[in-house]
Amino acid sequence: MLIYFVTGVIGASNYIPLTRLILVSCPSEILTIGMTVHQTVISLCAGLSPIIWGVMLQLLREGGVEHPFRIFFSTMLLLCACSQIMLSFVNEPKAMGTKDFVGKLIKSTQVRFFSVFRSND
Numbered sequence: 839m840l841i842y843f844v845t846g847v848i849g850a851s852n853y854i855p856l857t858r859l860i861l862v863s864c865p866s867e868i869l870t871i872g873m874t875v876h877q878t879v880i881s882l883c884a885g886l887s888p889i890i891w892g893v894m895l896q897l898l899r900e901g902g903v904e905h906p907f908r909i910f911f912s913t914m915l916l917l918c919a920c921s922q923i924m925l926s927f928v929n930e931p932k933a934m935g936t937k938d939f940v941g942k943l944i945k946s947t948q949v950r951f952f953s954v955f956r957s958n959d
Contacts, residue, residue, distance in 0.1 A: 842854075843947065851940050852918065855925035 856876075864872030891910060898906035933944075 847940060847944060848918070852921060852925075853924075859925060879949060914921060 860872055860876045861869070879914060895906045895910060903909065
C-alpha cells in the first residue's frame with residue numbers, strides 16, 4: 839500500500855506543475871485547445887513509452903549490457919529529476935506552491951487513512 843501512496847505523490851508532484859505550465863503558457867482564449875492538445879500528447883506518450891522502453895531493453899540485452907534495468911531506472915530517475923527542476927521555475931503567484939500542496943496532500947491522506955479505522959460507537 840505504501841508503494842501506491844508514494845507513486846501517487848510522485849505522480850501528483852510531477853503532473854501538477856505540468857498542468858500549471860500549460861495554464862501559464864496558453865493564451866486564455868485558446869486554453870481549452872491547449873489543454874486538449876496537452877492531454878492528447880500525454881496519452882500518446884504514456885501509451886508508446888512501454889513499447890519504446892521494451893525495444894530499448896531488448897537492444898541493450900542483445901548488445902551485451904549485463905543489467906539493462908539499471909539503465910532504465912537510472913534514466914527514468916534522471917528524467918523525473920530534470921522535469922521537476924525545470925518545472926520548479928514556473929512562477930504562478932496566485933497558486934499554492936507544489937511543495938506546499940504535496941505536503942498538504944500527504945497530511946490529508948494520513949488523516950483520511952486513519953479516520954477509516956475510527957470506531958462508530
